[in-house]
Amino acid sequence: MVLLPPSHNARGNWVLSSLSQSDYERLEPYLEPTRFRTRDCIEPANKKIEKIFFPYRGLLSVIAVSRNKRHEAEAGVIGWEGMTGLPLILGTETAATNIFVQIEGDGRSVPTGHLSQLMSESPTLRESFLKHVYAFLIQAANTALANARGRLDQRLARWLLMAHDRMPGDELRLTHEFLALMLGVRRAGVTIALHGLESQSLISNSRGQITIVNREGLEQCCDGLYGVAERELARLFPTSAEE
Secondary structure (H helix, E strand, O other), X not given: OEEOOHHHOOOOOHHHHXXXXXXXXXXXXXXXXXXXXXXXXXXXXOOEOOEEEEEEEEEEEEEEEOOXXXXXXXXXXXXXXXXXXXXXXXXXXXXOEEEEEEEEEEEEEXXXXXXXXXXXXXXXXXXXXXHXXXXXXXXXXXXXXXXXXXXXXXXXXXXXXXXXXXXXXXXXXXXXXXXXXXXXXXXXXXXXXXXXXXXXXXXXXXXXXXXXXXXHHHHXXXXXXXXXXXXXXXXXXXXXXXX
C-alpha cells in the first residue's frame, strides 16, 4: 500500500479530507496554522489536552510511559493520515501517553473546547474522528505484535516503511540513537540491523540519513508484520490511498 502525500489532498490531512463538506465547514473557522518542532511534547501524559493537531507534514510519535517513568516505548506514529487527541474523541480530557514531534513539520490545530462543542452538535463529525481512533488502535496492536514476535531487522524495516509512508520522498533524516529509542533497543543493535538492510540493497545508510532504495524488499523483510494497519487505513479512507 502507498499513502498519498498532502499534494494529492486538498485539505492536507486524511482525517480532514474524510469529513463531509458540511462538517468541514463547521470545523474550518477554528483551525489554526501550527508548526511542529523536533522533540516538542505536544500532548503530555496525565495533563488536560489543550489542542488537537492535524499534521500536514512531519512525524509524531506516541510514547507509552511506565508508572515510575523508568520505561518508555513507542506505541505508534501519526503523520498526515491522522490526528492527535484520541482520548478526547473517546470522551476523556487527559491522555495516558506522551506525543512528541520526531520530525518537524506543520499542520493545523483546534482548541479542545471548540472541537468538543462541534462533536456534540454533529454526530457525523465524531463518527469521522472515531474512524481514525480505530485505525490507530489497529496500528498499536500491530506494533505490540512486532515488538513481541519480530526480529530487530523486521521491526526496523516496519518502522522505516511507516515513516516512509508519512514523509515525502525516499530520504529519512534519522539517527541511530533515535531509532534505538523508538525500537527500545541498544544503538549497537540498530547499527547492525541497518547494515544488514543495506547489505541487501534495501536502504542506503549515511550519517543522519536513511534512503529507501527497495520498498518492496523492505515489505518482504517484515514477514507480514507490516501491512495490516495500512490496509485497514486504506479501507477507512478509500479516496486517500492507492494500492
